[in-house]
Amino acid sequence: MLLPVDPPNWMADTRVLGAALRAGGYRPRAVAQAIGIIAWNGKQMDGRWWERANCAEGVFGDQVELLLRGGRLSPARARAALPSAAWSADLLDERPDGIALRGTIVPLEFDLVWTDTPVRAFTGNDGLFLPDSTTLAVRRCLPSEPVARHLDVGSGGGAVAARAARSAVETVALDINPRAGLGCHRTAALSGLPNIRPFTGACAEARGLGTFDRVSFVLPLLVPWSGLAAAPVHTVAADGGLLREVLELLPALLAPGGLAVLYTQAWAGDRHPGGGVRATLEAAFGSRPWRAAYWWDYEGPSPVGPLRAGILAVRADSSRGYVEAPLDAVDVGVDDWWPGLARLLGEG
Numbered sequence: 001m002l003l004p005v006d007p008p009n010w011m012a013d014t015r016v017l018g019a020a021l022r023a024g025g026y027r028p029r030a031v032a033q034a035i036g037i038i039a040w041n042g043k044q045m046d047g048r049w050w051e052r053a054n055c056a057e058g059v060f061g062d063q064v065e066l067l068l069r070g071g072r073l074s075p076a077r078a079r080a081a082l083p084s085a086a087w088s089a090d091l092l093d094e095r096p097d098g099i100a101l102r103g104t105i106v107p108l109e110f111d112l113v114w115t116d117t118p119v120r121a122f123t124g125n126d127g128l129f130l131p132d133s134t135t136l137a138v139r140r141c142l143p144s145e146p147v148a149r150h151l152d153v154g155s156g157g158g159a160v161a162a163r164a165a166r167s168a169v170e171t172v173a174l175d176i177n178p179r180a181g182l183g184c185h186r187t188a189a190l191s192g193l194p195n196i197r198p199f200t201g202a203c204a205e206a207r208g209l210g211t212f213d214r215v216s217f218v219l220p221l222l223v224p225w226s227g228l229a230a231a232p233v234h235t236v237a238a239d240g241g242l243l244r245e246v247l248e249l250l251p252a253l254l255a256p257g258g259l260a261v262l263y264t265q266a267w268a269g270d271r272h273p274g275g276g277v278r279a280t281l282e283a284a285f286g287s288r289p290w291r292a293a294y295w296w297d298y299e300g301p302s303p304v305g306p307l308r309a310g311i312l313a314v315r316a317d318s319s320r321g322y323v324e325a326p327l328d329a330v331d332v333g334v335d336d337w338w339p340g341l342a343r344l345l346g347e348g
């Protein structure tokens with residue numbers, strides 16, 4: 001059942017915390033450099049970055065320790081690192097060995113994204129996804145031209161929804177995980193965004209939310225989050241049928257001229273003989289014109305057979321066509337990949 005998630009009344013303190021962190025320099029480049037990464041983008045967001053040494057010192061170093069690396073601080077240092085509003089924002093745990101944050105705050109461009117601690121993210125079946133290079137790819141591919149309504153499916157803590165909300169009047173964030181809605185509210189508050197509306201529900205229920213100018217979905221991958229050879233497998237078990245389900249929903253979700261941007265494995269064809277991505281779109285859209293571009297950035301073996309993964313963009317009511325191309329956008333220092341994707345869609 002589709003359930004709206006209301007914001008808790010203590011969210012105002014989270015907004016104060018977010019504003020203080022952003023004004024005080026808790027921003028992507030500085031945070032990346034604190035853990036020895038030149039820029040916080042591309043594949044550098046994959047892997048166990050929270051275990052990297054923290055080279056930053058003083059108050060900023062303490063913020064990185066507490067908010068990003070999952071470390072603990074003495075009460076005195078925590079008080080110096082965070083504004084007093086943080087103590088009434090229901091985000092901190094006071095433990096005998098120090099103060100700890102109940103999650104992780106990842107700075108991405110202008111946004112401060114709330115998600116679980118890495119331990120929590122990979123425990124049980126309701127962990128919130130840690131934003132990674134797949135998240136970033138979708139964020140980078142969203143056009144900045146303003147629209148009325150955006151739907152982010154599989155929102156997790158709102159890493160894509162936050163970017164979407166900067167160019168949409170209203171962004172609806174939908175996730176099957178009942179913990180995601182609160183994460184989205186926290187991300188919205190930390191990022192100073194008033195226009196994200198989280199819902200708990202399955203992708204198939206998105207029809208009940210109306211139509212959208214843009215739809216995004218970073219699909220769960222079928223391979224372990226931390227690499228093809230390594231455990232643990234991500235907590236939300238992926239199902240190849242999900243891509244098919246999403247593609248079949250697009251004609252109902254996309255308003256006239258609407259755009260969907262997904263990160264996905266090209267999977268529908270493998271699990272459903274005769275039903276590859278292109279064929280699935282053709283069957284779903286029927287006589288309504290559409291154009292799609294599969295801009296893949298991974299090709300290789302996997303435990304489940306040969307695999308490509310990347311951005312799949314679908315424009316409704318466009319000139320018909322389907323193109324596939326390796327993703328050749330610059331990986332570091334460029335946050336806008338839309339011009340490259342637009343060219344593939346015949347719009348550049």
Ligand SMILES: C[S@@+](CC[C@H](N)C(=O)[O-])C[C@H]1O[C@@H](n2cnc3c(N)ncnc32)[C@H](O)[C@@H]1O
Binds near residue numbers: 204242
């Ligand atoms: C790879 S994570 C992406 C999270 C977030 N968008 C990000 O990039 O950080 C995929 C998300 O899809 C959600 N999900 C999986 N199956 C779903 C379904 N059938 N309907 C809605 N959400 C689903 C999971 O709970 C998870 O939050």
